[in-house]
Amino acid sequence: MAIASVRPAAVAGQFYPADDLVLRTQIGEMLSSAVPLNVVYAPKAIVVPHAGYIYSGPVAASAFAAVAPLRREISRVVLLGPAHRMAVDGFALPAAQSFATPLGEVRLSRPDWLTLQDHPGVVVDDRPHAFEHCLEVQLPFLQTVLESFELVPLLVGNASSEDTAALLETLWGGHETLVVISSDLSHYHPYRQAQTCDRATIEQVLSLHGTVEHDQACGATPLNGLIRVARRHHLQPHLLDLRNSGDTAGDRSRVVGYASVAFCDQIPDAALHH
Numbered sequence: 001m002a003i004a005s006v007r008p009a010a011v012a013g014q015f016y017p018a019d020d021l022v023l024r025t026q027i028g029e030m031l032s033s034a035v036p037l038n039v040v041y042a043p044k045a046i047v048v049p050h051a052g053y054i055y056s057g058p059v060a061a062s063a064f065a066a067v068a069p070l071r072r073e074i075s076r077v078v079l080l081g082p083a084h085r086m087a088v089d090g091f092a093l094p095a096a097q098s099f100a101t102p103l104g105e106v107r108l109s110r111p112d113w114l115t116l117q118d119h120p121g122v123v124v125d126d127r128p129h130a131f132e133h134c135l136e137v138q139l140p141f142l143q144t145v146l147e148s149f150e151l152v153p154l155l156v157g158n159a160s161s162e163d164t165a166a167l168l169e170t171l172w173g174g175h176e177t178l179v180v181i182s183s184d185l186s187h188y189h190p191y192r193q194a195q196t197c198d199r200a201t202i203e204q205v206l207s208l209h210g211t212v213e214h215d216q217a218c219g220a221t222p223l224n225g226l227i228r229v230a231r232r233h234h235l236q237p238h239l240l241d242l243r244n245s246g247d248t249a250g251d252r253s254r255v256v257g258y259a260s261v262a263f264c265d266q267i268p269d270a271a272l273h274h
Contacts, residue, residue, distance in 0.1 A: 006105060007096035007126065011133045015052045016140060020102040026053060027144045030061035037066035037240060041265040044235060045179035045226055047205070047219075048141075049258035050081060050134040054249040056184070056258040060141060062240040063260035067178060068145040074178045076109055077142055078152045078171045080164075080222040081134035081182030088157025090121030091167060092128040099136065099151060103143040109150040112171065116152075119170060121163055128155050134182040134219070142180075149178075156222045161211065164225025165232075172229065181226050183219025185257030191246040198242060198257035205261060206237050226263070235263040 012018040017026060030053070037043070046063040049056035067074070083092060093116050098105040116122045129135070135153050142149065152171055156164060168179065186197040201216040205223070208231045212220045230237065240260040246252035 005097050007094055007099045007129055009101050009136060010131045011136055012102050015133050015137050016057070018102055023102050023140055024144070026057070027061070027140055030057050031065050031068070031144070033058065034062040034065035035240070037238060037262055042070050043067055043178070043262040043264050044233070045181065045230065045263040047181045047183060047223060047226070047259065047261040048138060049184045049260070050137050050182045051184060051245070051256060051258065053137070055245045055256070056248070058248060059241045059243055059258040059260050060138070063262055064141040064145050066240060066262050070178070071145060071147050073175055074146050075149050076152065076173060076177045077146070077149050077180060078168070078173075078177060079135050079138060079180045079182065080154050080156055080168075082219045082221065083128050083132065083155040083157045084134060084218070085131045086128040088123070088128050088155055090123060090157060090159050090163070092155040092157065093117070093122050093124050094129045094153060095124050095126045096129070099139060099153065101136070101139045101143065103140050106139055106143065106149070106151045109152050112152045119167060121159060121167070122154075128157075129153070138180055138182055156219070159221055161221060161224035161228060164221055165228035168225050168229045172233075179226065181219060181222045183217045183223050185217050185244075185259055186215070187218065187256050188254040191244065191252035191255050194244050194246070194255045194257050198244065198259065202239055202242055202259055202261070206239060208237065230263050235265060238262045238264060
């Protein structure tokens with residue numbers, strides 16, 4: 001179902017600043033404070049949190065800073081996250097042809113938009129996207145670190161990890177494509193309990209084995225899909241940051257966990273001898 005050709009920013013002024021200058025300044029400060037990724041190969045995929053910037057922005061920034069050296073190379077971003085606002089059966093692709101933020105509009109990849117309509121489980125519907133924050137909050141970061149790119153935004157609902165992996169394979173592309181999975185970790189545990197839970201979840205992700213459950217990560221389905229594809233493509237996950245809202249801007253009685261992970265090509269053995 002179509003609502004408009006441009007999907008307007010729904011959470012500007014709530015999850016992140018609505019003023020473009022304030023937004024640019026905040027993102028610049030978070031990126032400059034991020035710890036650089038110390039690996040030879042650049043990320044093919046990243047996992048990033050999606051809370052308000054004061055809570056999870058510094059954690060997300062570590063992944064986007066790792067992407068910044070690919071500023072001119074990446075021209076297509078495949079962005080998946082969980083549907084929070086409306087039930088989705090399968091995958092929701094917006095009818096809108098661009099997403100707006102205070103930093104401008106991001107166009108959808110028209111060829112992918114057309115092709116995906118024939119993919120099993122994909123429905124075209126603006127309604128799940130209308131007030132959804134998990135994809136939108138990633139866009140100002142992407143608009144800052146990349147020169148120019150087209151977007152493939154999908155909300156994941158009632159779908160299997162296998163179906164999500166198949167969808168990611170369809171969209172995988174080459175070096176021009178960055179895959180972004182939007183997910184927070186555990187929700188509303190006391191601080192120490194959250195640390196234990198989230199560390200165990202990240203160990204699963206880093207091992208590329210096991211199934212992450214929805215009480216471990218709200219974006220468990222797209223995350224599990226990425227893990228499957230990463231195994232197939234021999235990617236190596238690297239933990240960039242792991243914190244929770246008790247570390248950033250919240251109290252420690254009920255926290256939400258955040259992590260940034262970069263999935264990179266493994267370094268060939270031969271390269272290690274040079």
